[in-house]
Amino acid sequence: MTTYTAIKLAKRPSAKDIGPNLFEVAQLEKPSPAAGEFLIKQSYMSLDPAMLGWMSADTESYIPRVEIGEVMRSFGYAEVVESQHPDFAVGDKVTGMFGLTEYAISKGQGVNKVDANLPAEMVLSIFALPGLTATQGLYRVGKPKAGETLVVTGAAGSVGSIVGQLAKAEGLRVIGVAGGQEKCDWIVNELGFDGAIDYKADGIKENLEALTPDGIDVYFENTGGPIQHHVFERMNAHGRIAVCGMIADYLAETPAPGPNWMNLLRKRLTVQGFTMPDHFHETVELLEILTPHVKAGKIKYRAHILEGLESAMTGLNLFFSGENKGKLIVKL
């Protein structure tokens, strides 16, 4: 009998501290696939802000929460190592919700085969949740038009960096909000954004005004926080706001007040929250929009690689501290 390692949820988060104390490292017996199943060995696990929601006690969330004692849910890149399934062969490279684990049994639900020539880091950074989320929010909610101005928060993050690059490719003026000079430099110098605002520095309102002389038409919200009110104030008539994340408030005991709705009325704004589980069935259509931009070399990414399964337990907290630089990926 051989065993493998997995990380189970042991406790629900109650403050802005997602650390190892919430998890339990377990040694599990390696299973064999039954008929219609296959066994995968995971090589890369994606850490995503959505995981914070799945861990919380909130039963109103958009997909079922992870129960205490379950292997923590996560998305990853793996290879099929044993198969009793007609559509998956040993050696296939696949992505899916395998969880924080070395091995997993699957029946194929939600599992996609991927081009073995693409680097795993690129698959997880672009052709998985980040790219699908950016595409859905930008195109379906933001409805960008060439010549408009877009502001994206969390601009150096996995989703925000793709949103900004797609918007640039569509001919928009793009201003990113990020934490710290290094991230601001990266989105302007490497990704080609038209400007960056460091939300940790002074003068965010003045900087925003200087960088958006024609106001703001599309606002892609990943973070919440005080910048939200300033962006909201500068929205143009018929502006669109895609609410994708509110990391600043995920675990706040008293969430910060939102903007008053007078401006929403006066400017005839549309504010729409969206989450990807509603749109997974549209993956093919979203990839049809995204892929040509990637092939044209318009979408750069950087992966922030953590080493070893157990690093996932400390890695999640980087979303709150804003210390991650690029797509958080755990390499097994």
Added chain:
Amino acid sequence: MTTYTAIKLAKRPSAKDIGPNLFEVAQLEKPSPAAGEFLIKQSYMSLDPAMLGWMSADTESYIPRVEIGEVMRSFGYAEVVESQHPDFAVGDKVTGMFGLTEYAISKGQGVNKVDANLPAEMVLSIFALPGLTATQGLYRVGKPKAGETLVVTGAAGSVGSIVGQLAKAEGLRVIGVAGGQEKCDWIVNELGFDGAIDYKADGIKENLEALTPDGIDVYFENTGGPIQHHVFERMNAHGRIAVCGMIADYLAETPAPGPNWMNLLRKRLTVQGFTMPDHFHETVELLEILTPHVKAGKIKYRAHILEGLESAMTGLNLFFSGENKGKLIVKL
């Protein structure tokens, strides 16, 4: 030479007090229509919350503000009394933006001929701004489905009362928020709403919970105020919010905070502000939706009639005090 009376804007409002001190009563010389023009004599003037916006100094508003010294803009019902216009004959009954005045010259822009058999009060209460606004907001933004629950604030007002009745006709559960027992009784007993909440009474949160056991799918917002947060909290996944008015905040120096966007994300809500000038070109389509319900006897109204041109100057303040009972109309 004969003269007529009109009311000009003399001063901009600066607090929640819209009274005679903001206006000036003027005697003007009665003009004669030139070629391509006609003269109307107004018999009924509509008072609408939108007028508060047109008076304010805010230059970001959706249609041009009224300048100091101009006749105050308003919508009304009139008869053509002299005509040099090929399409308008003496005796035609018309509606249009004639202003707070006994007489006006028009070239026909934005003027519609109306069925002389319909009472003027019904024309102004249903087939003018209130009915068009209710129809646009409910159908185009609210997208109601039979079996869903709708909450409308300002439910006894000119727009809210039509919204609720249309939603009932479409098979929704309809809860209205209004000020005072008399209005609450009216919307339930006369208009057929499923329930009413008196926002001036205690326990609005508990009353809302009791009256919306299945949550809320469509929220038609006319007022703002504390009830907004309670309704927002009870929205169901994929709920739609039409923001039509924010009377509680129109003239507030410090507008009240809005709801945090976490729920907007978690429930994938859409919040959309709208104003009718964007949709006047769709009047025919909107009337095609509204008219069958009126003909089927589904839409009752009540007009709150003020007597005499000058009563308009005190009448507008009734929107803030909430003392109007039904559509505010000035009879000349």
